[in-house]
Amino acid sequence: MKDFWKRFSQNRGAVVGLVILLLVVVLSIVAPFIYTKSPWAMVQRPFIPPFTMDAFVLGTDPMGRDLAAGLAHGARVSLLVGLVSTVVSLLIGIPIGAIAGYFGGWVDDLLMRFTEFFQSVPSFALAVVLVAIFQPSIYSIVISIAVVSWPPVARLLRGEVMSLRSREFVEAAVLSGQTHSTIIWRQILPNTLSPIIVLASMMVAAAILIESSLSFLGLGDRNIMSWGYIIGAGRTVIRQAWWVSFFPGLAILLTVLALNLVGEGLNDALNPRLARKGR
Amino acid sequence: MADTIDTNAVTSDETAAAVIHPGALKEEGRGEPVVHIDRLSIALPDGADRPYAVDRVSFKLFPGEMLCVVGESGSGKSMSANALMGLLPDTVRVAQGRILLGATDLITMPADALYAIRGRRVAMIFQEPMSALNPLMKVSAQIEEVFEAHGLLTPKERRQKALSLLTEVGLPDPPRAADSYPFQLSGGQRQRVMIAMALALEPEVLIADEPTTALDVTTQAQILKLIARLQKERNMAVMFITHDFGVVAEIADYVTVMQLGRIVEQGTAEEVLFSPQHPYTKKLIAAIPRPGEGLARVDAREPLLAVEKLSKIYRMGGGLFSKAREVHAVKDVSFTLGRGETLGIVGESGSGKSSVGRCLVRLQDPESGRVLLGGQDMAHLKGEELRAMRRRMQMIFQDPYSSLNPREKVGRIIASGPIAYGENEKKALARAAELMEMVGLDPKGTNRFPHEFSGGQRQRIGIARALALEPEIIIADEAVSALDVSIQAQVLELLGQLKKDLNLSVVFITHDLRVAAKICDRVMVMQKGEVVELGTGSEIFDTPRHPYTKSLIEAIPGRAKEALMTA
Incomplete structure (x- = not known):
């Protein structure tokens, strides 16, 4: 663990990313305490530019709502949607990939054709359709993001499992009478942990982007303030009030960038042989 | 590299003083040294198991002479060669000393100037010809x-030169070999191509880093002969790195033995092989497996396995x-194994010996045939x-690195079999600790991970x-x-002891005829999937009947001198 932090902190970008990410997390936790009012409440006259009134640092939107409050509350939604949908898609992708890679043959064929079926539809279009069918709500958004983003997990897992399957320690486990499920759980999956962690960190970033895009298109949950929704609401007035779209956009950019940097750093720290020369 | 040193291999002989035989110092009649390595020390990064990978090492290479550098993994033998080529990894640095090529010091030389020397004056051949050759380039182009x-x-002259080099290293049908990709050649042929590349610019010094370790014994014999012939013809100085004293006995003029980065013994081949002084050298020579020690008693009772x-x-x-495309890996193989018997299966790569083992335990399903264990057909x-x-x-596997799950604790690795068969977890872990002791390890190690x-x-x-x-x-x-040889000897000893204590039957699959003859009651020689000879260890080794067995035995390096070495 100590080694892990040492290697992780050698990647400067990853540390910056981690700091940004922690700030966003802290922001989402303290939001309800700083901005006790609902972010939907109209608190001042509309179109107050940023940095002009101390009470509303980032100004107000066309409806007179506090932009800073919207951003803070939106952070929680974005992170939550990103995390939960990633967990759900791992729960779909990992078993499918592991079973396909371990058993091979017709099981592999069947599961991979199923996976390709999802991959052959553009993922964002599929997400839009799914949300439209299920009615926009936070649950339908999480589910549809998960449904469109599990295929890469299954593919990655399948490859990893296939290469581990032929390793001698797995053969030894077969000889010592362990059942297939024990071998997958105890011998194979622990060894696929590092690529999964790296992929998951990137997937959270992608999920945040999909959620923002859906909200931007008006397919977000009507009761929840999210970054994508604020940008969508501000797009018609972008020439009079640039800040309405700019600040949530910046928040998305920084969060996604931070997650990608952390993912890179994790990759370096978990696979030290790929990251550094020598040895 | 360094983590492969068995702690019990490092004993009191670490403290013994280095032995320099008089033959190593005599320089008259040997000409001018081409390379003079003078008190070279290479520092390892902080936190390594020792401060220096190579510690105050000195030796000279003379034209037309073969210097064998011998040592086990982690002894620093490859590191010295890499320093000579300017190929040290970034994590280490030269702490002191000089590497003189003629009169120029390679260490103080700028990196660009080294390009002119590498390949031209100093050339190198590697252990694994498949990874040293570019898989996507034809041999002649390389x-x-x-x-x-x-x-x-x-360009035209280059092509001609390439062909003549391929002829010189003894490749059959050089024009065809020139137009082949590396994967189309056999391991021995690839190594010949590597040698041709190394010789291309007529270097004064050739460094061979374990060039025959990855090869079969018959191919190894041919490559050793080739290197020795080319060296004499071209009057090159050769630095030959190996861990195998058999190879040393076969080709060396001078020998340098290294241990933990230091030279422990230096001298002519005769001096070091026939009158080794340093305890470490003695131990290495004693660890060479020798035939005839296996007991030729065949159990006449009902065989355990048929x-x-x-x-x-x-x-x-x-x-x-x-x-x-069909490949007959195993063809109509029949044998029996008695209780308490050790049967060796010997063959070169591709002989089907491993496939037999894997079919026995059903890691692979055999095409046909029966494997009768106590009357039941395993197949x-x-x-x-x-x-x-x-x-x-x-089964015990070959690679100690990939055969243990890196994410499981050792105790759990040992206990997982009994647990899978329904044993109580606590009891199984306690038993694992006992087994650790039985194989000569600290039972406390059950809580550690394999990489330790x-x-x-x-x-x-x-x-x-x-x-x-x-x-x-x-x-x-x-x-x-x-x-490594000394650790090999320890593990073989442990296996023999356990076999006796537990009355086990062992099927011992190996490419090394010496190891097989040493520990096996009976030996089965395989070639291209078929059994060519089956007999007691001494029968196979002393009076082989099949020509293939004979050729295998003749190819064992250093056989002629070995008898003298033990005497």
Whole structure:
């Protein structure tokens, strides 16, 4: 663990990313305490530019709502949607990939054709359709993001499992009478942990982007303030009030960038042989 | 590299003073030294197991002479060669000393100037020719590239030179070899191509880093002869790095023995081989496996395991319009194994010896034939019945690094078999600690992960895992091939002891005839999937009948001198 932090902190970008990410997390936790009012409440006259009134640092939107409050509350939604949908898609992708890679043959064929079926539809279009069918709500958004983003997990897992399957320690486990499920759980999956962690960190970033895009298109949950929704609401007035779209956009950019940097750093720290020369 | 040193291999001889035989110092009649390495020290990064990878090492290379640098893994022998080529990894640095090539010091030389020397005055051949050659380039193009890199000759001349080099290194049908890709050649042929590349610019010094370790014994003999011939013809100085004293006995003029980065003994081949002084050298020479020690007692009672007409065919490729390519890996192999007997299966790579072992335990399904274990046919069992039979036959694997799950603690690795068969977890873990002690490891080690152990120790863990299920038969597939000689000897000794204590039957699969003859009651020689000879260890070794067995025995390096070495 100590080694892990040492290697992780050698990647400067990853540390910056981690700091940004922690700030966003802290922001989402303290939001309800700083901005006790609902972010939907109209608190001042509309179109107050940023940095002009101390009470509303980032100004107000066309409806007179506090932009800073919207951003803070939106952070929680974005992170939550990103995390939960990633967990759900791992729960779909990992078993499918592991079973396909371990058993091979017709099981592999069947599961991979199923996976390709999802991959052959553009993922964002599929997400839009799914949300439209299920009615926009936070649950339908999480589910549809998960449904469109599990295929890469299954593919990655399948490859990893296939290469581990032929390793001698797995053969030894077969000889010592362990059942297939024990071998997958105890011998194979622990060894696929590092690529999964790296992929998951990137997937959270992608999920945040999909959620923002859906909200931007008006397919977000009507009761929840999210970054994508604020940008969508501000797009018609972008020439009079640039800040309405700019600040949530910046928040998305920084969060996604931070997650990608952390993912890179994790990759370096978990696979030290790929990251550094020598040895 | 350094973590493969078995702690018990480092004993009191570390403290013994280095031995320099008079022959090493005599310089008259040897000409001017081409290379003079003078008190070279290479520092390892902080936190390594020792401060210097190479510690105050000095030796000279003379034209027309073969210097063998011998040592086990982690002894710093490859590091000294890499320093000479300017190929040190970034993590280490030269702390002191000089490497003189003629009159120039290579260490103080700028990196660009080294390009002109590498390949031209000093050339190197590597252990693994497959990874040293570019898989996507034809052989001739790779040789021509050597000239191109140094801006020599016209394209046409380069091609001609490449062909003449390929002829010189004894490749059959040089024009065809020139137009082949590396994967189309055999291991020995690839190594010949590497040698041709190294010789292209007529270097004064050739460094050969374990060039025959990855090769079969008959191919190894040919390559050794080739290197020795080229060296004499071209009057090159050769630095030959090896861990095998047999190879040393075969080709060396001078010998330098290294241990833990220091030179412990230096002298002419005669001096070091026939009157070794340093305890470490003595130990290495004593660790060379010798035949005839196995007991030739064949159990006349009912055999424990009977294999009848076992066959295995591999099918490759094949689609709608093409027929699959079939390879007969195992062809009608039959043998029996008595209780308490050790049967050696010997053969070169591709002989099907490993396939036999894997078919026995059903890691692969045999095409046809029967494997009778206590009256039941293992070859046709399925599901739960197979699982129940499996615990009677366990396997020890070749690679101590990939055969243990890196994410499981050692105790759990050993105990997982019994747990899978329904043993109480606590009891199984307690038993694992006992087994650790039995194979000569600290029982407290059960709480550690495999990467904290050295290669030899890991192989002991592999043995403990196999024993945990209390099998009647152990199949050891090249179980000691990846280990250094002295550790190899220790592991073989442990296996022999356990076998006697537990009355185990062992199938010992190896490419090394010496190892087989040393520990096996009977030896079975395989070639191209078929059994060519089966007999007691001494029968096979002293009076081989089949020509293939004879050629295998003749190819063992240093056989002629070995008898003298032990005397």
